Amino acid sequence: MIEMQNRKTFFVSFFLRRDRVMKDGTAPIIARISVNGIAKEIYTQCRTPVDKWDKSRGRATGRDKLAYEVNAYIDDFRGKVIEIYRTLQAEGMEGNAIEIKERLQGPANEAKMFLDELTLYCEKRQKEVGVRITQLTSNKYYRLCRYLREYTKQEYKKDDIRLSAVSYGYLDGFNTFLQTAHRCHHNGAVNILDCLRNFILFCLRNEWIEKNPFKNYKLKEVAPPPKEHLTKREIELLMEKPMPNLRLENVRDIFVFCCLTGLAFADVKELKREHLTTDEQGNMWIRKPREKTAIMSTIPLLPQPKIILQKYAFDLHCTRTGKLLPVPSNQKMNAYLAEIATIGGLNKKLTTHCARHTFACLAVEYGMPIDVLAKILGHSNTNMTRHYAKFSEQLIGREMQKIGEIFASAK
Numbered sequence: 001m002i003e004m005q006n007r008k009t010f011f012v013s014f015f016l017r018r019d020r021v022m023k024d025g026t027a028p029i030i031a032r033i034s035v036n037g038i039a040k041e042i043y044t045q046c047r048t049p050v051d052k053w054d055k056s057r058g059r060a061t062g063r064d065k066l067a068y069e070v071n072a073y074i075d076d077f078r079g080k081v082i083e084i085y086r087t088l089q090a091e092g093m094e095g096n097a098i099e100i101k102e103r104l105q106g107p108a109n110e111a112k113m114f115l116d117e118l119t120l121y122c123e124k125r126q127k128e129v130g131v132r133i134t135q136l137t138s139n140k141y142y143r144l145c146r147y148l149r150e151y152t153k154q155e156y157k158k159d160d161i162r163l164s165a166v167s168y169g170y171l172d173g174f175n176t177f178l179q180t181a182h183r184c185h186h187n188g189a190v191n192i193l194d195c196l197r198n199f200i201l202f203c204l205r206n207e208w209i210e211k212n213p214f215k216n217y218k219l220k221e222v223a224p225p226p227k228e229h230l231t232k233r234e235i236e237l238l239m240e241k242p243m244p245n246l247r248l249e250n251v252r253d254i255f256v257f258c259c260l261t262g263l264a265f266a267d268v269k270e271l272k273r274e275h276l277t278t279d280e281q282g283n284m285w286i287r288k289p290r291e292k293t294a295i296m297s298t299i300p301l302l303p304q305p306k307i308i309l310q311k312y313a314f315d316l317h318c319t320r321t322g323k324l325l326p327v328p329s330n331q332k333m334n335a336y337l338a339e340i341a342t343i344g345g346l347n348k349k350l351t352t353h354c355a356r357h358t359f360a361c362l363a364v365e366y367g368m369p370i371d372v373l374a375k376i377l378g379h380s381n382t383n384m385t386r387h388y389a390k391f392s393e394q395l396i397g398r399e400m401q402k403i404g405e406i407f408a409s410a411k
Helices: 065-090 097-104 114-126 135-156 168-180 186-205 232-240 246-259 265-269 303-311 316-321 330-343 352-365 370-377 386-391 393-409
Strands: 010-016 026-035 038-049 276-278 284-289 296-300
Touching: 010 065, 026 065, 026 097, 038 065, 038 097, 065 097, 114 135, 114 186, 135 168, 135 186, 168 186, 232 246, 246 265, 246 303, 246 330, 246 352, 265 352, 296 370, 330 352, 352 370
Parallel strands: none
Antiparallel strands: 010 026, 026 038, 276 284, 284 296
16 A cells, blocks of 8 residues: 555555456456545456465565566556556646546546547437437437537637536536526526436446536426416417418417317427327327327317318428428417417417417316326326316316215215
């Protein structure tokens, strides 16, 4: 064992891997490098007979040529570790056990660069699309990588930094950057940082870094305000209201379609004829995996959504794209919905997600079981669906009325 005067928690020791004894009676010598109580082990590429090893001293015993060569190799190896440790500190690095191990293993592994490794990780996740993740999730990792390059260039004046240099301060600065430079809301920033945390955990599992910068960094989403949803009467008024032009009429129809099917914007935009099926009773269904999660949504079509689909059966945009409805971009859709709300006299903020939320709230209000609603919405479990129930005062009133009737009949 050896200790450094300026850092008493650094030492190098050697031991035998007695579970790897060869037929000739030799076992590999392993170096254990410990910095601040965190140790890493590395093969020294040297072997010695098990019966000629001093466990307490970590050296070969005897005065023969083999013992001399083994001990000289150990001394040389220790010297290299100490030299690397001092060099790392001179370069401004921490000089931890992982960094020393990487430097010992050769120039190619001297210092893993953060953004280079993240880019490779993004490529790895892209290969998992359709198997473990969706394309939307993969896109999120590429967006993370792009934002981090911007942040690192702006704040650190560098194209990349060492992986081991990612700290609590770097994360906190990036969070601020997301909410200022890119105007991300708190929950949006948390969502992106969660992707970064997954990458950091991947690095820890591969022993590329020693410390987790997220250890004391809390990622907690704040509860969003209650989302807008329409009543049954408001949907009827919207359907009956004449629109001043074809653009707004199309968007109104798409919005109503989503209100009566529960489809998310990404799913209605990609809705094709192949997603429609008819059962033995002649009922029409939408069976489509969600774009976000790839979980199957199973939706029986009501009369009004059928009428809307028939209306656009020969639409030029639909014919050209192979889609069932002429859905514009999400940004345009929300802008047009703001106009429609004004025209319809609705004092509510209409958005693409408002339609899906409306369907879920009305379904609960009219007594649809949560597990059935989860199947229609394409939720993986009912926990994701249950938060819709709290919005239904009518359901609460109806259930309380049932209890009142029970007490009344008991008199």
